[in-house]
Amino acid sequence: MPIRLSVQIDAFTYSDGTTALADIHLDVAKGEFTGILGANGSGKTTLLKVMDGLIKDFTGRVLLDGADVRQLHPRDIYRKVGLVFQNPDDQLFAHSVFEDVAFGPRNMGFAEDVVKPRVAAALASVEMAEYAGKNIHALSFGQKKRVCIAGLLAMGHEILLLDEPTAGLDPMGEYRMMELLTRLNQEQQVTIVMATHSVDLVPLFLHRLHILSKGRLVRGGTPEEVFTAPEELANVKLRLPHIAELIYRLKHDDRLPFTKIPLTVGEARRELVAALRKAD
Numbered sequence: 704m705p706i707r708l709s710v711q712i713d714a715f716t717y718s719d720g721t722t723a724l725a726d727i728h729l730d731v732a733k734g735e736f737t738g739i740l741g742a743n744g745s746g747k748t749t750l751l752k753v754m755d756g757l758i759k760d761f762t763g764r765v766l767l768d769g770a771d772v773r774q775l776h777p778r779d780i781y782r783k784v785g786l787v788f789q790n791p792d793d794q795l796f797a798h799s800v801f802e803d804v805a806f807g808p809r810n811m812g813f814a815e816d817v818v819k820p821r822v823a824a825a826l827a828s829v830e831m832a833e834y835a836g837k838n839i840h841a842l843s844f845g846q847k848k849r850v851c852i853a854g855l856l857a858m859g860h861e862i863l864l865l866d867e868p869t870a871g872l873d874p875m876g877e878y879r880m881m882e883l884l885t886r887l888n889q890e891q892q893v894t895i896v897m898a899t900h901s902v903d904l905v906p907l908f909l910h911r912l913h914i915l916s917k918g919r920l921v922r923g924g925t926p927e928e929v930f931t932a933p934e935e936l937a938n939v940k941l942r943l944p945h946i947a948e949l950i951y952r953l954k955h956d957d958r959l960p961f962t963k964i965p966l967t968v969g970e971a972r973r974e975l976v977a978a979l980r981k982a983d
């Protein structure tokens with residue numbers, strides 16, 4: 704698959720002297736569903752802002768479909784890439800859901816007869832079609848997050864950057880948000896990069912993940928490649944998914960014969976049943 708975003712950040716330092724990112728190299732291929740996993744303060748939000756062209760004074764280069772983001776007109780970035788902020792209240796500003804989602808396409812110069820179906824399709828994609836006329840302030844936190852995503856989809860974004868899209872949601876809301884993103888990725892071919900610190904959800908949904916620690920990428924690969932040992936994750940202030948931690952302990956401390964460390968309940972169940980049958 705072609706590379707859509709190619710990120711090389713030698714260093715980025717905030718004006719107060721905090722070096723938030725260093726030695727980052729990261730490619731995002733078309734159609735990928737990628738996670739940036741890191742503890743608080745590891746640089747996730749800063750990295751997404753660089754990828755979206757909001758932070759420009761870094762050393763290195765970011766290429767969007769081969770073009771240097773710093774040389775592109777903002778319009779040409781925003782036609783392809785959009786960032787969903789962690790807090791939807793930082794993103795939403797119009798009165799009604801419809802008006803908010805319509806803002807982007809209107810701003811891009813689309814006529815009203817094009818804007819309307821675009822907004823309707825975007826709201827349908829995030830399962831918010833029936834809320835078009837609703838006041839933004841009357842929405843739940845999770846609904847606001849969906850409206851933010853719809854706003855970017857309505858502009859025709861092919862690459863979505865999401866800053867902790869599951870933060871602040873209840874467990875079912877987290878799961879539904881990940882299902883929504885999976886659907887956009889699979890059915891609408893949206894390339895997705897999401898920042899998260901939620902290790903339990905990641906292995907169920909993401910193709911690839913990159914672990915960020917103190918502004919540096921320390922590991923990358925499939926969830927199976929990245930989630931191997933609890934100690935390594937503890938070093939970067941993360942942990943294994945709970946289910947993986949349990950099997951890891953059973954294997955290493957109790958010497959039960961597991962061949963791999965499963966990351967999901969389904970895989971763990973299969974491994975456990977196989978191990979119990981062997982013990983019979």
Ligand SMILES: Nc1ncnc2c1ncn2[C@@H]1O[C@H](COP(=O)(O)OP(=O)(O)O)[C@@H](O)[C@H]1O
Nearest residue numbers: 717719721723742743744745746747748749750
């Ligand atoms: N506007 C800012 N000015 C100075 N330092 C900042 C600013 N924003 C973030 N930082 C610092 O940069 C580092 C990375 O922050 P951030 O990208 O927000 O991490 P994360 O999103 O992973 O929690 C932290 O040390 C944070 O304190």
Ligand SMILES: [Mg+2]
Nearest residue numbers: 747748749866
């Ligand atoms: Mg952040």
